[in-house]
Amino acid sequence: MNISKQEYEQVAKKHAGSSKMYITIPKAFLIGGFICCIGEFFMNLYQYIGNDNEKSAAFTSITLVLISALLTGFGLYERIAKHGGAGTLVPITGFANAVVSPALEFKTEGYVLGTGAKMFVIAGPVIVYGIAAAFVYGIIYWIMGLFS
Amino acid sequence: MAKYVTDGTVELNGGVSVHSFAAAVGKMEGDGPLGDCFDYIAKGAELGEKTWEKAESKLQQYAFDIALSKGHLIKDDISFIFAGDLLNQCTGSAYGLRELNIPFIGLYGACSTMAESLAMASLFADGKIGEFCAAVTSSHFCSAERQFRFPINYGGVRTPTAQWTATASGCCIVGCAEQPPFVRKITIGKIVDMGVKDANNMGSAMAGAAYDSITRHLRNTGKAVTDFDAIYTGDLGQVGSDILHELFARDKVNIENIHKDCGLMLYDMEKQDVHAGGSGCGCSASVLCGHILPRIKSGELHNVLFAATGALMSTTIVQQGESIPGISHVIELSDKCI
Amino acid sequence: MDIFMEYVRAFVVGGLFCAVGQVLIDLTKLTPARILVAYVVAGTVLGAIGWYQPLVDFAGAGATVPLTGFGNLLAQGIRKAVDKDGFLGIFTGGFTACAAGVTAAIIFGLIVALIFKRTDRTRQE
Numbered sequence: 278m279n280i281s282k283q284e285y286e287q288v289a290k291k292h293a294g295s296s297k298m299y300i301t302i303p304k305a306f307l308i309g310g311f312i313c314c315i316g317e318f319f320m321n322l323y324q325y326i327g328n329d330n331e332k333s334a335a336f337t338s339i340t341l342v343l344i345s346a347l348l349t350g351f352g353l354y355e356r357i358a359k360h361g362g363a364g365t366l367v368p369i370t371g372f373a374n375a376v377v378s379p380a381l382e383f384k385t386e387g388y389v390l391g392t393g394a395k396m397f398v399i400a401g402p403v404i405v406y407g408i409a410a411a412f413v414y415g416i417i418y419w420i421m422g423l424f425s
Numbered sequence: 426m427a428k429y430v431t432d433g434t435v436e437l438n439g440g441v442s443v444h445s446f447a448a449a450v451g452k453m454e455g456d457g458p459l460g461d462c463f464d465y466i467a468k469g470a471e472l473g474e475k476t477w478e479k480a481e482s483k484l485q486q487y488a489f490d491i492a493l494s495k496g497h498l499i500k501d502d503i504s505f506i507f508a509g510d511l512l513n514q515c516t517g518s519a520y521g522l523r524e525l526n527i528p529f530i531g532l533y534g535a536c537s538t539m540a541e542s543l544a545m546a547s548l549f550a551d552g553k554i555g556e557f558c559a560a561v562t563s564s565h566f567c568s569a570e571r572q573f574r575f576p577i578n579y580g581g582v583r584t585p586t587a588q589w590t591a592t593a594s595g596c597c598i599v600g601c602a603e604q605p606p607f608v609r610k611i612t613i614g615k616i617v618d619m620g621v622k623d624a625n626n627m628g629s630a631m632a633g634a635a636y637d638s639i640t641r642h643l644r645n646t647g648k649a650v651t652d653f654d655a656i657y658t659g660d661l662g663q664v665g666s667d668i669l670h671e672l673f674a675r676d677k678v679n680i681e682n683i684h685k686d687c688g689l690m691l692y693d694m695e696k697q698d699v700h701a702g703g704s705g706c707g708c709s710a711s712v713l714c715g716h717i718l719p720r721i722k723s724g725e726l727h728n729v730l731f732a733a734t735g736a737l738m739s740t741t742i743v744q745q746g747e748s749i750p751g752i753s754h755v756i757e758l759s760d761k762c763i
Numbered sequence: 764m765d766i767f768m769e770y771v772r773a774f775v776v777g778g779l780f781c782a783v784g785q786v787l788i789d790l791t792k793l794t795p796a797r798i799l800v801a802y803v804v805a806g807t808v809l810g811a812i813g814w815y816q817p818l819v820d821f822a823g824a825g826a827t828v829p830l831t832g833f834g835n836l837l838a839q840g841i842r843k844a845v846d847k848d849g850f851l852g853i854f855t856g857g858f859t860a861c862a863a864g865v866t867a868a869i870i871f872g873l874i875v876a877l878i879f880k881r882t883d884r885t886r887q888e
Contacts, residue, residue, distance in 0.1 A: 309781025358580020
């Protein structure tokens, strides 16, 4: 080789090419914002038919998860995500897509070892670290409660 | 008998020819700029099968069957078959070829497998070990995606350096014959690790290996870049090709006009969303069998280097933080036997 | 007009959460899974220190739909459960709070796996 690993890293970095951020970021903003507006619409709808805030929020989550699951099933979520980037990743619809897509993909390996076992292969860490963070907060909050 | 030159380069006796060849590809590859030159274009990725793995096996089977019939051979004429693919334990090949009842040697060279299998088949043919030997490889976007990355319907974001695994297969049947294309010399690749750790940037992980093997081949055979009509690399994609050009430029050699990359040829880089280009065993295999070999046969190309490149990693080991070693095997093809 | 501004706030705040995620993807090469984890943990922390709720009051779904809202929900759930059940609440609060979304994802995931066929992504239009 006519080049050291360090130099090669520089060369590789130079040619790696970055995302067109002037396109990806506005797209993520628009599509993510739009998904939140859909959420806002359902939030209002559920409040309008007589639910309190908390229930409306839960129903909104369920609705968005359902929509995302259907879009995933039809193979459409992935197409939107190609443009949406983080705009389709960060909302709860992205979480749903991360659960539903392996469930569908791995059903060829059976409903137990495929769908069942692989369902949380992407979204699992979200649950694990979300619950872990909440647990740590729970301990702190509980100890604080002892002294107040 | 083949003659060992030095440092991994072997010179064949002369007269080892790719008797027949065939490329079978998926729909997207068929829609690409090379669409016209493939022998079989699938209507969809399923090929009528229930799983992506079976679809890939079927594609490989098609490539083999078509190569056989194009060469007016029957399967009993094939003494050995060298095959490999990207799936765990090379199951794409094992299941695709299991009904054939032909002595089978499974190979793994990641995306360099076409050159690896062609090299082995040529060496066997040159040593008169069997009359005809076949070299087959395949890759399938969906089976690779679910094994290496994400489920097909997952909207994960691909980085711009990521490459698109080709749904394609290629088969070469090698024997001693009078007609071109002839396999002249072979340089077996070394494992070259440039310290790249990003599994979404295979092009830069493999460019070093391509540079190493091509320069070694030129040095060992006393040839210069300009002695060739074209140098084809396997699937460096845009990123890897740029790096390769720069590596040669450091030696004051300009290969930009002679170098072509199969990963950049297979797709329309503007219209088809494949990021940095195509990849997978089938990428270089289908370009070799659909585009390069026919042009040597017709005399349009005279001397060509085919350097398929592979990244010898697994998802497990990359997650463990290891860097990605690359490999590239070089095959010198010519329309003249000596 | 109020309702219009409400949607604008949801759009802008939700959009900003996503834009930040995109910046992280483009600049740091964090994989999607890592970004999701970061968002949930960040939401939990912000919820715990009480900074997230004002944002929810301001932007509505713009703050609850991104995964940070999921994290905030976990923090709130923990607080509520510890207030009610004391020590046991540390163990029950998190899953109780996120039960609706996670159960929906599991059930709809199963249903989709049962009735849908995998799609062919190589057919690009």
